[in-house]
Amino acid sequence: MQLLTSTVGRKILMAITGILMVLFVVVHLLGNTSIFIPGGLNAYAEHLHALPPLVWAFRLAMLTFLVVHVLYGIQLTLENNAANPKGYAVKRQLKANFSSENMIWTGLLLLLFIGYHILHFTVRVTPDIVQGVDSLGRFDVFTMVVSSFSHGIISLIYVAAMVVLFLHLKHGIQSFFQTMGWSSDRSLPVIVKVGAVVAVIFLIGYSSIPVSILTGILSK
Ligand code: HEM
Structure with missing residues (x-):
């Protein structure tokens, strides 16, 4: 029960749920890259x-991971702010940067994106959605995605969301290792670099889809 009430316990639960969602982001990216193989995305879906x-x-x-992660994230941020009111800058984080200072905001923006994204491609209720079947009678996810990203504004929203994801994970991945106690003075700089590289791979990998569609590399 200590796990649910103590600050350290809640941080550990945030770290574990966070890294499990990162694993989903890896698998989802690998699945989405099938869009570059003819017929690949529809077969994958x-x-x-x-x-x-x-x-x-x-x-x-x-959904459980997301709820735990978001609720504890909000709760711990509120507690932290109450303990360290603004203007009292003594207990500032060591080596803070834009990414680490804005985890709550990038996190809430990602929540907004996930809500939009599910309404967009899973529930399919946004006005841009084109639904049909391909020549093999499968649901045509490829045409749906290409049609949507042909709207510049939708591609822009996705690329902006991927920048937010990058900022969140650039700090989040290394933070997982620190919270779990799996970093030392020697390994931390390496962990920080690996976290940043993984976050850049997500940014480039996911953004390559709307960018390829807008530039005509991928078309119906
Ligand atoms: C260019 C970027 C992306 C594309 C093209 C894309 C594409 C898709 C598609 C086509 C689906 C519907 C799958 C189906 O029902 O067959 C989907 C679902 C989903 N995506 Fe993405 N996605 C992208 C980025 C992301 C990112 C960055 C996240 C997480 C932060 C994410 C989280 C999800 C979730 C949670 C679902 C719902 C899965 C379900 O149906 O249960 N996606 N995505």
């Missing part, structure tokens, strides 16, 4: 939805 109970179990798990 079809396989993904082949076992609905598994899909729903996975969604429930992800």
Whole structure:
């Protein structure tokens, strides 16, 4: 129970739920890159939805991770602010930077993005959505994604969200290792670099999809 009440316990739960969501971000990026293989994205989506109970179990798990991560994130930030009011700059974080100072804001923006993204490509209720089937009778995810990102403003929203994701994970990944106590004075600089590189890979990898569509590299 200490895990749910103590500051350290709640930080550990945030770290674990955070890293599990990072694993999802890795898998989702790998899946999405199938858009660059002809017919790849539709085949991938079809396989993904082949076992609905598994899909729903996975969604429930992800939702639980998200709720725990967000609620504890808000709670710990409020407690931290109450303990260190602004203007009393003694207990500032060591080596703070834009990314580490704005975790609550980048986190809340990501929550907003995830809400929009699910309404967009999962629930498919935004006005830009084009729904149909391909020549093999599969749901045409490829045409849906390409049609949406052909709107400059939608591509811009996604690339901006990927910059926010980059800022959140640049600090978040290294923070996971520190919270778990898996870093030392020697390993920390390496962990910080690896975290930043992984965050850049997500930024470039995800952004490459809207950018490829806007520039005509990918088209219907
Ligand atoms: C260019 C970037 C992205 C593209 C093209 C993309 C594409 C998609 C598509 C097509 C779906 C619907 C899958 C289906 O129902 O068949 C989906 C679902 C989803 N995506 Fe993304 N995605 C992108 C970025 C992201 C990022 C950065 C995150 C997380 C921070 C994310 C989180 C999710 C979630 C949580 C779902 C719902 C999964 C479900 O249906 O249960 N996506 N995405």
